Amino acid sequence: MNSSMIEFRAVSKWYGSFQVLKRCSTRVDKGQVVVVCGPSGSGKSTLIKCVNGLEPFQEGEIIVNAESVGAKGTNLSRLRSKIGMVFQHFELFPHMSVTENLNLAQVKVLGRSREEATTKSMALLKRVGLEAHAKKYPGELSGGQQQRVAIARGLAMDPIAMLFDEPTSALDPEMINEVLDVMVELAQEGMTMMVVTHEMGFARKVAHRVVFMDNGEIVEDAATEEFFGSPRSDRAQLFLSKILQH
Amino acid sequence: MRYNWDWSIYFQRASDGSGTWLHYLFVGLAWTLATALAAWVIALVVGSIVGTLRTTPSKWIVRLGNAYVEIFRNIPLLVQMFLWFFVLPELLPKGLGDAVKQIPPPWGSYLPAVLSLGIYTSVRVAEQVRAGIQSLPRGQRMAGTALGLTLPQNYRFVLLPMAFRIILPPLTSEFLNIIKNSSVALTIGLLELTGRARAMQEFSFKVFEAFAAATVIYLVTNMIVVVLMRALERRVRVPGFIGTTAKAPQAGH
Numbered sequence: 001m002n003s004s005m006i007e008f009r010a011v012s013k014w015y016g017s018f019q020v021l022k023r024c025s026t027r028v029d030k031g032q033v034v035v036v037c038g039p040s041g042s043g044k045s046t047l048i049k050c051v052n053g054l055e056p057f058q059e060g061e062i063i064v065n066a067e068s069v070g071a072k073g074t075n076l077s078r079l080r081s082k083i084g085m086v087f088q089h090f091e092l093f094p095h096m097s098v099t100e101n102l103n104l105a106q107v108k109v110l111g112r113s114r115e116e117a118t119t120k121s122m123a124l125l126k127r128v129g130l131e132a133h134a135k136k137y138p139g140e141l142s143g144g145q146q147q148r149v150a151i152a153r154g155l156a157m158d159p160i161a162m163l164f165d166e167p168t169s170a171l172d173p174e175m176i177n178e179v180l181d182v183m184v185e186l187a188q189e190g191m192t193m194m195v196v197t198h199e200m201g202f203a204r205k206v207a208h209r210v211v212f213m214d215n216g217e218i219v220e221d222a223a224t225e226e227f228f229g230s231p232r233s234d235r236a237q238l239f240l241s242k243i244l245q246h
Numbered sequence: 247m248r249y250n251w252d253w254s255i256y257f258q259r260a261s262d263g264s265g266t267w268l269h270y271l272f273v274g275l276a277w278t279l280a281t282a283l284a285a286w287v288i289a290l291v292v293g294s295i296v297g298t299l300r301t302t303p304s305k306w307i308v309r310l311g312n313a314y315v316e317i318f319r320n321i322p323l324l325v326q327m328f329l330w331f332f333v334l335p336e337l338l339p340k341g342l343g344d345a346v347k348q349i350p351p352p353w354g355s356y357l358p359a360v361l362s363l364g365i366y367t368s369v370r371v372a373e374q375v376r377a378g379i380q381s382l383p384r385g386q387r388m389a390g391t392a393l394g395l396t397l398p399q400n401y402r403f404v405l406l407p408m409a410f411r412i413i414l415p416p417l418t419s420e421f422l423n424i425i426k427n428s429s430v431a432l433t434i435g436l437l438e439l440t441g442r443a444r445a446m447q448e449f450s451f452k453v454f455e456a457f458a459a460a461t462v463i464y465l466v467t468n469m470i471v472v473v474l475m476r477a478l479e480r481r482v483r484v485p486g487f488i489g490t491t492a493k494a495p496q497a498g499h
Contacts, residue, residue, distance in 0.1 A: 081394025139486020
């Protein structure tokens with residue numbers, strides 16, 4: 001029914017002799033939200049960074065929008081520009097104003113004019129509720145505001161999918177919701193999203209599927225209701241019982 | 247110690263007949279600055295390129311950069327200046343070597359002085375630039391890459407602007423060093439400030455006055471450089487970025 005946007009086919013990755021990803025296979029369909037969770041060190045961040053080639057992998061294949069990420073002929077720069085990415089520590093460029101952060105890749109990668117880029121940036125800043133901060137620098141914003149700018153920066157490229165690598169893990173608790181709200185809205189608009197997170201409330205609310213990883217393996221890959229209702233594996237059950245207790 | 251200071255010496259005629267001793271020393275300062283500034287351009291350009299290359303993903307380029315740094319960092323400046331001045335012309339093909347030897351003074355000393363000082367300092371700049379880039383969070387490079395920027399674009403727009411801001415204070419030290427180190431050029435016959443102070447002492451027998459003047463001129467020149475570099479630091483300050491001013495980032499508003 002759905003066509004696949006991101007597909008992992010038996011992806012394996014090693015750091016030296018240590019295997020961080022073990023034959024991982026899963027997919028994110030167009031318009032779907034897939035949440036990846038699991039204990040720290042389980043390889044979730046590594047997995048998501050393989051999607052746009054930030055981390056190389058040695059075996060298997062990742063197909064993004066019908067292009068193979070690891071293949072020799074693939075123009076990685078162009079592919080990356082179509083996939084938005086949000087990092088745990090925001091990674092805004094501190095020496096640029098908020099608007100310049102959003103404009104940079106629009107102008108340098110997509111070749112938009114500065115005016116065109118600024119119009120787009122302002123519209124997106126308005127959407128994440130930060131148009132009043134357009135001229136400020138990242139260091140003058142709170143963590144939650146910075147992360148919303150980072151999301152807007154990704155959206156400015158008109159991406160076909162968005163990757164989120166623990167977007168709320170570095171935030172103070174009172175700022176988590178302002179970021180999650182933006183993400184929920186994005187999901188409801190039909191954006192294809194792959195989200196590494198521990199926010200199970202978010203997963204329940206918008207995820208179509210939940211992927212559970214442990215020790216570099218995809219242990220469970222199930223529809224959201226199924227995952228929370230009756231996880232099949234012991235490891236997922238244990239993880240859920242720990243994370244949902246409080 | 248008994249010494250008859252004679253401050254009027256500065257206003258007496260210099261032995262080369264060009265003017266007063268004070269004028270003679272200031273011409274020396276002009277040569278010091280001409281040497282240091284030209285060398286600083288070489289040091290900045292070459293140092294930035296080599297330092298940047300040493301942080302690229304290519305193993306061979308990194309090794310090449312490392313070799314360059316280790317060669318020019320581990321030979322004393324004085325020896326390097328002698329190599330450029332005495333040895334290089336002998337290694338060149340005969341015609342070219344002879345042409346180099348016949349460059350009229352002071353250019354015959356000035357050029358090797360600028361080259362040796364520039365390259366010697368470029369290695370130190372390269373180390374600063376490399377350290378500056380490596381001090382940035384790894385995620386900065388990733389964020390640039392993830393947006394689709396090419397490697398050169400990532401350096402040009404994301405990594406280097408911050409790296410240079412971070413290393414401005416140590417770069418100031420290198421700038422001061424290059425002005426002070428230009429005095430080594432007197433050994434290959436360049437009459438810069440120190441060379442002229444020595445000549446003044448030899449011809450007028452006023453050793454204290456000669457070097458007192460040189461000391462003050464160096465001190466004032468370098469203090470001006472410090473003030474200018476501080477102004478530059480303030481100018482390129484990143485609002486809210488920690489470590490650039492006393493003003494703490496306004497988080498939580």
